[in-house]
Amino acid sequence: MKQIFSKLIYGGSLILSTLMAQESNLQDIQTLEADSNPPKKSLRERLLEKELELQVPRETVPVTESKYPIKTAIPKTAYYLPMLQTLLHIKPGTLPNPLGISIIGSYTMENYRVKKFSGQMGANLGTKIGGLFDQIPANFKIPVKLPILGQTNITIPLFGTLGVLSTKTQAEFIADLKSQLNNAFGTNTKEWKLSDGTVSTKTSAIGAKIDMYLFPFMNLFATATYLHVEQETRVGSATIPLDNPITITLNGTAFGSQPQTITLNEITFPVGSVKNILDGYAVMGGTNVAIGYKGFFASCMVGGGYVQLDDWQNNVSGFVQKPFMYVAPRIGYTYDGIFTMHAGVQRIELFGSTKGKDLSASSGGLVQSYAVELDKFPINFLAGAQFMPMRDFGISLEYVGSPDTSGINAEVAYRF
Structure with a gap:
């Protein structure tokens, strides 16, 4: 019995040592694999x-x-x-x-x-600017004092036969001015000359x-x-320069001479400041x-x-x-x-x-x-x-x- 037990112990030790050797070899193989494939x-x-x-x-x-x-x-x-x-x-x-x-x-x-x-310039300027003349009465009165007659307001005709501005009727004069203004500035952008020209x-x-x-x-x-x-x-x-000059014929009778024609190649507007x-x-x-x-x-x-x-x-x-x-x-x-x-x-x-x-x-x-x-x-x-x-x-x-x-x-x- 003792010999059988000794053989069993010997056999078990042999198996255990074999298993341990295999595990050691497996760890060595895994280590080699880990070394050959390092983590990224x-x-x-x-x-x-x-x-x-x-x-x-x-x-x-x-x-x-x-x-x-x-x-x-x-x-x-x-x-x-x-x-x-x-x-x-x-x-x-x-x-x-x-x-x-x-x-x-x-x-x-x-x-x-x-x-x-x-x-x-904007469109239809003749209507906008010429409309100012619509507000001028045909018999425009200005304060003038004549001591002999004792009058302080004298009627000065602007239009008609004795008109200061034109022998045309007021309607004819304004219609002609509006027509010229509509074509005078054109629709293009052009350089303006400024008397001041500063910006703050x-x-x-x-x-x-x-x-x-x-x-x-x-x-x-x-x-x-x-x-x-x-x-x-x-x-x-x-x-502002004009694309098409404006011509205005003044009544010569009012100036004691022949009618005078004025040609405008540019128009100056008082603008002041723009904020x-x-x-x-x-x-x-x-x-x-x-x-x-x-x-x-x-x-x-x-x-x-x-x-x-x-x-x-x-x-x-x-x-x-x-x-x-x-x-x-x-x-x-x-x-x-x-x-x-x-x-x-x-x-x-x-x-x-x-x-x-x-x-x-x-x-x-x-x-x-x-x-x-x-x-x-x-x-x-x-x-x-x-x-x-x-x-x-x-x-x-x-x-x-x-x-x-x-x-x-x-x-x-x-x-x-």
Whole structure:
């Protein structure tokens, strides 16, 4: 019995050892298979590995770490953006938080000279302008005092045989004038000569901005603002050339000579000032790229957008409609990322002249549309400052000035 039991133990040990050997071999095979088929890495992991391979020495990228007086946690977004932080040996949280939402506002006053003013007159001007003569009585009275006769009002005939203006009847004279006026201005847009020709505007803007640091040296942004513009155009007198000259034959009897014919090749209208209150919007997108050494930096903001202003007082939609481009290079210095000062210039290029559409209602039907080109200083000068007491929050102010422009820009930003 003892021998049988010993054999059973020996047999069981042999089986157990065989099973353990098989399991060990299986683990070795699985390990080899795991080594030959490693788990797939994410795109971010592969990019980080590549950045580590190409990583530059820390001293070659002297980026100053922000030292905010109010300490807050570094958000998770700072580990993903900006891109290339590992390559440039920049620790997450060294730069401001990569994403931002801002409230932006501005107030600007501008004074410009009109370089060129072109207008298109309304239709059926003869009816509108000639209608003024319909209101003149045939026996027009003017106050003239004749001591001998004691009369203060003398009747002066304007039309008829002794008429001052014409020997034609009033109806004939007005009909002829209306006919000539209808054809005089034509239907084309032509340049007008203005005796004054200045434009003053006050523009208020409020809106929102979103931005993202895609790379440590590149910020992408988009803005949308509501605009309120109070504009005054001082025209003075407008001299308008005629496509077809107007001829008027004056009664020679009234002047003691032969009838005189006057030919008008242009007509001057006293316009005075035209005021508009415009409301609309402006949208813009672009990038801000920068280079720096320790606290010093140089940057350039480039953007493009579209602006539309409507004159709702006169039911004119699209009073101004045009695309624009914005370019603003700056230089500055930042103290530990907390306080930043900068100076620079900006240029706003508006494509196409400002056009006023369908002005019949506001001009009594005399002017259908116009286009104006302004003579303005080519750039505006900038000076501003930013204060970030914490990595999540910042405020900035910027002054804008030139010989014909002065204003201020403001921004309150939350970063995450």
